[in-house]
């Protein structure tokens with residue numbers, strides 16, 4: 199996906215503030231943080247939305263959740279944190295390359311907006 203923002207980050211063409219990387223995933227700080235810690239975890243391979251996941255993607259989604267746990271630990275979120283994956287327009291998805299938000303460092307409220 200040539201013009202996908204997060205694919206450009208995965209290819210190294212745009213350099214975000216990286217907090218975690220392995221062969222399949224990249225995680226970086228959100229440019230418009232909604233909490234003291236706000237990171238996004240993406241697969242390096244383009245997947246547009248949660249609705250586009252297939253059974254073959256189960257491992258990568260599992261790795262994303264495990265990366266959230268690791269980032270929370272390295273960012274000092276010992277009191278807890280929130281993970282969010284927005285899906286399409288009603289879910290508030292703005293970037294159509296799946297990403298798991300990791301938010302922490304303050305008390306979260308419920309319900310979300």
Ligand code: 5GP
Nearest residue numbers: 214226227228229230284290291292293294
């Ligand atoms: P969504 O609304 O799709 O779930 O979340 C997209 C997130 O990407 C937003 O929180 C937004 O602030 C973040 N974002 C958009 N453009 C950029 C960018 O160029 N760099 C970084 N680091 N984050 C971005």
Ligand code: ZN
Nearest residue numbers: 202205244295
């Ligand atoms: Zn992409």
